[in-house]
Amino acid sequence: MMEMTGLDNMYGDAKHAINQLKKIKCTWTYQGEDFDYWETDCGHDFCLMEGGSPTKFEMNFCPFCGKPIGEAWRKWDDKT
Ligand SMILES: [Zn+2]
Numbered sequence: 001m002m003e004m005t006g007l008d009n010m011y012g013d014a015k016h017a018i019n020q021l022k023k024i025k026c027t028w029t030y031q032g033e034d035f036d037y038w039e040t041d042c043g044h045d046f047c048l049m050e051g052g053s054p055t056k057f058e059m060n061f062c063p064f065c066g067k068p069i070g071e072a073w074r075k076w077d078d079k080t
Helices: 004-023
Strands: 025-029 037-042 070-072
Touching: none
Parallel strands: 025 070
Antiparallel strands: 025 037
């Protein structure tokens, strides 16, 4: 006989895991031209060549934690 509760839990866990995977990203935040480095979600600082961004250098994954990189630019760094 099947234990429905066990299966439900397993299904719930798998669903949860998939949702977590979808969410997982390492966001790199540019710290502005004065500092010219990127701060990663996983607690590292990374310098790229001037004007560079992770996607510009085709860096799809964080070298520190292996997650896909999400880019973020500081709002105050916007040029109008
Ligand atoms: Zn990372």
